[in-house]
Amino acid sequence: MGFRNEIHSETTIEGTADEVWGVLSDFASYADWNPGMERVQGEAKVGSRLHIRFRLNGGRVMTMKPTVLVADPGRELRWLGRLLMPGIFDGEHRFEIHETEPGRVRFVQGERFKGLMVPFLRKLIEVDTATTFTKVNAALGARVIELRVAGVA
Numbered sequence: 001m002g003f004r005n006e007i008h009s010e011t012t013i014e015g016t017a018d019e020v021w022g023v024l025s026d027f028a029s030y031a032d033w034n035p036g037m038e039r040v041q042g043e044a045k046v047g048s049r050l051h052i053r054f055r056l057n058g059g060r061v062m063t064m065k066p067t068v069l070v071a072d073p074g075r076e077l078r079w080l081g082r083l084l085m086p087g088i089f090d091g092e093h094r095f096e097i098h099e100t101e102p103g104r105v106r107f108v109q110g111e112r113f114k115g116l117m118v119p120f121l122r123k124l125i126e127v128d129t130a131t132t133f134t135k136v137n138a139a140l141g142a143r144v145i146e147l148r149v150a151g152v153a
Contacts, residue, residue, distance in 0.1 A: 003118035008110030009133035015144035017074035017099045023143050033143040036132040044071045089117040109133045
């Protein structure tokens with residue numbers, strides 16, 4: 001029997017869908033702005049295997065090697081990570097970009113967890129991960145503005 005849990009966080013970002021995607025898909029720059037993922041290696045391409053080093057609240061570090069499921073520029077990036085083997089602790093992470101008007105997007109970050117370990121990791125999911133999502137969303141919005149002001153976006 002498996003257990004499930006899902007969390008999400010959303011924000012409004014002052015920027016275009018392409019600007020948000022540009023920051024989101026530039027994994028090499030995550031260390032410069034992302035408070036949750038200190039290192040991401042790989043490509044935002046369906047089937048690509050990523051190597052992600054997460055910084056959790058309290059300073060703990062976790063490494064995952066998820067597979068990219070969706071890489072739709074300007075719209076969605078989604079990957080699936082597993083702990084040990086399928087059914088133990090699986091996390092399907094998604095980033096959605098919804099342009100609500102020119103120069104403004106609604107950004108949604110979420111993750112669906114399932115597997116035998118979900119009940120034992122409930123605090124990590126519902127408190128630590130949810131808090132990190134909120135911080136990452138704010139940092140993403142700030143990074144989009146920073147690059148626009150610098151003339152890079």
